[in-house]
Amino acid sequence: MDAVPHVSFLTDYGLADGFVAACHGVLLRRGVRALDISHLIDPGDVRRGAAVLAQTVRYLPVPVHLAVVDPGVGTSRRGIVLVTPGGMLVGPDNGLLAPAAAVLGGVRAAVALVARPGVPATFHGRDVFAPAAAELATGTAPEALGARVDPAGLVQLPPVLARVRAAEDPAAELEAEVVLVDRFGNVQLAATGDLLADVGLVPGRRAEVQTSTAGAPLRMPVGVTFGSVGPGELVLYVDSAGMAAFAVRDGAAASRLGLAPGDVVTLRAS
Template identity: 60%
Template sequence: MTRTAWISLTTDYGLTDGFVAACHGVIARMAPAARVIDITHLVPPGDVRRGAAVLAQTVPHLPYGVHIGVVDPGVGTARRGIALVTPGGLLVGPDNGLLLPAATALGGVTSAVELTDPGWLAPRVSRTFHGRDVFAPVAARLAGGATPADAGPPVDPDTLVRLPPPVLRRMAGGFTAEVLTVDHFGNVQLAAEPALLDEVGDRPLVADQPAVRGRTFGDAPAGALVLFADSADLVAVAVHGGRAADLLGLVPGDLVTVRAGG
């Protein structure tokens, strides 16, 4: 494999403990020339779907590298640790659905391995901190040019764990979609493609609240809802100068109906 200068980290570790620093330290000791991009460490604890969405929407904009994802409520159980090879980069993390959307965004899985070779891992592997003891060491070796196939036995990509598809139901004059993410600004991202906005007109209702269809936040009056295509090319709801999630009382996993206004 080709040596790469880049490793990214996406976790739910937070910023108040030393977990992130420990992963950085392992990488620095094993691959001192590698540069680390912290995508986020503020994924809600155990929220695999949110971590998968953040990772998938970010990695296409990063340089070719090794991307570590650790949102891992099943750590220490029988769930597999895996490395995925794609045309656009390598992915390392738990086999719980977290990595596959990002793999798709990078061109699809061309091969996969289970991380079982003890020579690739920390000398002692904690049952509860595989980010430090499994995934960071593997990523550092891959960044140094090691071959993924040497990390463990091959995995049939068809056996990889997949998250259930988000809910999207089309209906006459609108649709019902699952909330995928709520960002730092309170903008609500839906599991719907922007083409569906053509069915709801310029004055839609979002959860029975009046909104305007726009291209950006300022297309709505101050304090009003605006429905638009976001930077990930998905339908999103925002409030000009406010927080749509708070106004509508929405969290990831909720269902929202968007329909043409009367």
């Protein structure tokens, strides 16, 4: 453990209210500091929260990760601790934690949290998850916080689409779902850089891209970074998470392409 225990912290609470500060206070009163990942996940957007968490945890030194994007708060959904080789995750059992657990080496054990009597139904981040994360960060065993449950019963998010069609055909194409749009307007797809290469989309080639918002296919170069193209031009590249992505140099690809998370695009070499 660190000399001063830390937990990482991700929510959809925003910064306009006191929700994040209240959770920080619960942690600090137990001698634990928070390393904030993001509190600007769109309200209730579990899929985005899961993707941001999973793409961040491998770079964090802290052994406990607290994440709360919880539209089912106060219902029968479980609070959970996931124990992995790379650390522990605390939050709702709604699929939010599962991708990060996979990144950290897979779930070795799962514990369903037991809420104290009288805990309010609508702020489990403050009243259930933050206290549990603080306990774990200061050395409490997960089993002291609840009962072990079968990891096979954990809630999983529906799989995202990323598939190669006609892989042995020179005209092979890749279908991929939009996963994330970042604050710069870059569009991340569910497809890895390896899948791009499988259909011949490597730097120096050109891509033909069909979206549901454009009548005719769009064409753009496959580059390495934003500077691979001129100002205002589109580029297909592999981003810092190893995923296929669209960008516009000095612009926003999401606006240019009319894409949002959940949209599906088709890509092929041209």
